[in-house]
Amino acid sequence: MRNILIIGAGKSSSYLIKYLLDKSDSENLHVTIGDLNVNNAKVLVNGHKNSTIIHLDVFDKPSRVNAVKNADIIVSMLPARFHIEVAKDCITYNKNMVTASYVSKDMQALNDDVKAKGLVFMNEIGVDPGIDHMSAMQVIDAIRDKGGELILFESFTGGLVAPESDTNLWNYKFTWNPRNVVTAGQGGAAKFLQEGKFKYIPYNRLFRRTEFLEIEGYGKFEAYANRDSLKYQNVYGLEAIETLYRGTIRRVGYSRAWNIFVQLGMTDDGYTIDDSENMSYRDFVNSFLPYSHTDSVELKLRHALKIDQDDIVWDKLEELDIFNSKKRVELVKATPAQILQKILMDSWTLAKDDKDMIVMYHKFGYLLNDKKHQIDATMVTLGQDQTYTAMSKTVGLPVAIATLSILNKKIATPGVQIPITKEVYTPILEELKTYGIVFKEHDVEYLGYNPLNL
Numbered sequence: 001m002r003n004i005l006i007i008g009a010g011k012s013s014s015y016l017i018k019y020l021l022d023k024s025d026s027e028n029l030h031v032t033i034g035d036l037n038v039n040n041a042k043v044l045v046n047g048h049k050n051s052t053i054i055h056l057d058v059f060d061k062p063s064r065v066n067a068v069k070n071a072d073i074i075v076s077m078l079p080a081r082f083h084i085e086v087a088k089d090c091i092t093y094n095k096n097m098v099t100a101s102y103v104s105k106d107m108q109a110l111n112d113d114v115k116a117k118g119l120v121f122m123n124e125i126g127v128d129p130g131i132d133h134m135s136a137m138q139v140i141d142a143i144r145d146k147g148g149e150l151i152l153f154e155s156f157t158g159g160l161v162a163p164e165s166d167t168n169l170w171n172y173k174f175t176w177n178p179r180n181v182v183t184a185g186q187g188g189a190a191k192f193l194q195e196g197k198f199k200y201i202p203y204n205r206l207f208r209r210t211e212f213l214e215i216e217g218y219g220k221f222e223a224y225a226n227r228d229s230l231k232y233q234n235v236y237g238l239e240a241i242e243t244l245y246r247g248t249i250r251r252v253g254y255s256r257a258w259n260i261f262v263q264l265g266m267t268d269d270g271y272t273i274d275d276s277e278n279m280s281y282r283d284f285v286n287s288f289l290p291y292s293h294t295d296s297v298e299l300k301l302r303h304a305l306k307i308d309q310d311d312i313v314w315d316k317l318e319e320l321d322i323f324n325s326k327k328r329v330e331l332v333k334a335t336p337a338q339i340l341q342k343i344l345m346d347s348w349t350l351a352k353d354d355k356d357m358i359v360m361y362h363k364f365g366y367l368l369n370d371k372k373h374q375i376d377a378t379m380v381t382l383g384q385d386q387t388y389t390a391m392s393k394t395v396g397l398p399v400a401i402a403t404l405s406i407l408n409k410k411i412a413t414p415g416v417q418i419p420i421t422k423e424v425y426t427p428i429l430e431e432l433k434t435y436g437i438v439f440k441e442h443d444v445e446y447l448g449y450n451p452l453n454l
Contacts, residue, residue, distance in 0.1 A: 001030040002407060005067055007056060007086060008077030009033050009041035011176075012100070012126070014387050016075070016396030017044045017051075020404070024050035027404060034067055044387075058082050069093050073407050075399060080104060091117060098403045100126030100395050103416060111416040120411060124418040125402045127358060127394035128157040131379070131432070133232075133418055134398075134425035135439050136362055139375060140236060141422065143366045148373070151242045152365030152448065156213060156223040157358070158249025159391055162382050163218070165354035169316045171251035173348045175356035176391055182341045183269055184248065185227060192229035193244040195448075201225050207259040211247065213361050215378050216440070221359065223247035224255050235420060243448070249359050257316045260305055261340060264288045269337035276334040282325040284339050297323060320347050356383040358390040360439075365446055372446040377439045397435055401428045 004020055006013065013033075020031050031048075033041040034056025045051040058064055058078060068074055068089040073096045076083050080101035090097045091113050103123045114121050124130055132155055140150060161173040174181060190201040201209050210222040229246040238244060261267050265288055273279070273287065282297055289300040301307070307314050321327065322343055329339050350356070360379040365372065383390035402419065405411045411424055419425050432438075 001028050001050070002072045003030045003032055003070060004073055004075065004403060004407070005071035006031065006033045006075045006077060007035070007058060007067075009035040009037075009044060010077060011389070012392045012395040013077050014044055014389070014392045014396060016077070016392075016400045017041075018388075019397060019400035021045065021048045021051060023404065024048070027408075029404075032067070032071065058086065061085075065089055065093075068095055071095060073098070073403055075099070075403050076101075077399075083107060087121065090119065090121070094119065096120045096122075096406050098122045098125060098399055098406065100124070100130060100399050102129060103418060108416055115415045118414045120406050120414055121416045122402050122406065122411070122419065122424070123416065125398045126396075127391070127398070128360070130398050130419065131394055131437070132157055132360060132362075133420050134429050135360070135377060135379065137236065137420045138425055138429060139362065139364050139377060139441070140238075143364065143368075143375075146368065148366040148368040149240075150238055150364065150366050151372070152244075152363065152374075153236070153238060153241060154211075154243070154245045154247070154361075154363040156211075156221075156247045156249045156361045158221065158223075158360075160249070160251065160357045160359060161350070162355040162357040162390075165350070165356075166251075168347060169312065169319050170254055170257065170348070172254055173350050173354065173356075174345065175350065175389070178341050178345060178348075179337075182267055182337045182344070185224065186267070186269070188227060190225035190227050190229070192225055192246070193233075193242065196242045204262060207255040207262060210255050211245075212252065213249065215359065215361065215380065218359070218380055220252050221249050221361075222252045222255055223249050223361075235418070243365070249361065253312065257313045260307070260313065260317065263305060264301075266336045266340045269335045272333040272335055273339065274333075276329050276339060277332045279329040279339075280325045281321065281327045281329070281343055282323050284329060284336075284343070285322050288336075320344065350386065352386065355385065356390045357381065358394045362439075365448065372448075374444050374446040375441055376444050377441045379437065379439045381437055393435070394437060397432060397437065398428055401431050 030050050032052045034054045035041050036057055038053050038055055041053045056067055074090055076086050076099045083099055084106045087110055094117055096119050159175045185203055185206045190206055192199050206224055210224050213221045224247055226246040229244055233244055286297045289304055292300055331338055358381045362377040364375040381390045381394055
C-alpha cells in the first residue's frame with residue numbers, strides 16, 4: 001500500500017484524515033498519523049484498518065527521519081515555523097510534501113533543490129491561503145482567456161460563527177486561533193492599491209476604515225484591510241492592476257467595537273503587566289485609564305473614548321464582563337493582549353453545539369471591448385459540529401485532494417509552489433464542489449472601488 005504520513009492531528013485535520021481513509025481501499029492507501037498527542041488522532045481514525053497512529057516529536061530527528069523514510073508523501077499540518085526540518089528530510093529522501101501554510105523564506109530557499117530532485121512541495125493549499133488562490137486564479141485566467149484586462153481585484157475571507165450559533169452582541173466567536181484575532185493587523189500599516197495609488201492604513205485607524213459586503217442569504221458583513229494586500233500582486237500577474245485590496249470579514253459593527261480595545265492599548269503584545277496574576281478584569285481595564293478618586297471605571301472609559309451610554313458598543317463591552325471586580329486574570333507577567341484574550345475566551349469560546357462558518361468574497365473588475373465589467377464571487381461553508389468544522393473542511397479537503405493528486409502524478413510540476421496554475425486549481429475546485437464548497441458568480445454593474453469608509 002502507498003503510505004501517506006500526516007504530521008499533526010490538530011483541529012484542521014479531521015476532514016483531511018476522513019477523506020484519505022474513505023479513499024484508502026480504492027486508492028490503495030495507508031495513512032500514518034504522527035503527533036505528540038495521539039488521543040485526538042485515535043478519535044479521528046476510529047480504529048480504521050488502513051491507519052496507524054504513532055507518537056512523533058518533530059524535534060526528535062531519528063524518529064522524524066524514520067517516519068519520513070517510510071512514507072510515499074508527507075503532509076505537514078504543523079505550525080508553519082516547524083515545517084522546514086521536515087522539508088529538508090523530504091529532499092534528502094526524495095519525498096513530495098504538502099502544507100497549508102504560507103511559503104516562508106526558508107521554504108522558498110529550498111526551491112532549486114526541490115526542482116533538481118523533481119519533487120512537488122505544495123504549500124498554501126488550505127482555505128486562506130488556498131481556496132482563495134484557486135478560486136481567484138480560475139476567474140482571473142477566464143477573464144484573460146477571453147481578452148479581458150484586470151483593473152480591480154478585491155478578496156475577503158472570514159472565519160465566523162454560523163447564524164444559528166450567533167448568540168452574542170458581537171456576532172463573533174473564536175473559530176480558530178484566538179491569539180491571531182487579538183493581534184490582527186499589528187506589525188505595520190495595511191497597504192493596498194486604490195485607483196493606481198498606494199494607500200496605507202495605520203493600525204490605530206485600521207478598524208475604523210471598513211468596507212461593507214452583502215452576501216445573498218446571509219446579509220451584510222464588513223471587512224477591514226489585511227496588512228499587505230500587494231503580497232500576491234506579482235504572483236497573480238496583476239502588475240498593471242489599478243485597485244488591489246484584501247481584507248478580513250466580520251459582521252457589521254464588530255470593527256467599531258473592537259477599535260475600543262485598540263485605542264486603549266489592550267491588544268498590545270509588546271510588554272508585560274506587573275502583578276497581572278492578581279488583577280481583576282476591572283483592574284485591567286482601569287490600568288489604561290486616568291486616575292480619578294471620584295469617577296468610576298465605567299465613567300472614565302466612556303469619557304476617555306466618548307462612548308454614549310445608549311451606544312450599542314457599550315452594551316458589547318458590558319456583555320464581556322470586563323468590569324467584573326471578582327474575576328481574576330490569573331496570568332503571571334502577561335501582556336495586555338494575553339489578558340484580553342483570556343477575557344474574551346470567557347464569552348467567545350464555541351459551545352458544544354455551536355457551529356462555525358467560512359465566508360469568502362471576491363470582486364473582479366475588468367476591461368473588455370472598451371467596457372468595464374464586474375464579477376462578484378461568494379462562497380459560504382457551514383460546519384457540521386465541533387470536530388467537522390467549516391474551518392477543518394475548507395483547510396483539510398484541499399490539502400487531502402492535492403496530496404492524492406500528487407501521489408497519482410496528476411500534479412507533477414516540480415518545485416516549491418502554491419496552487420495558482422490550472423493544473424492544480426481546476427481539478428481541486430471541481431472536486432470541492434462535490435463537498436458543498438461552491439462559489440456563486442454573478443456579473444454585476446461595475447462599481448469600482450467603493451468602500452463606505454475609506
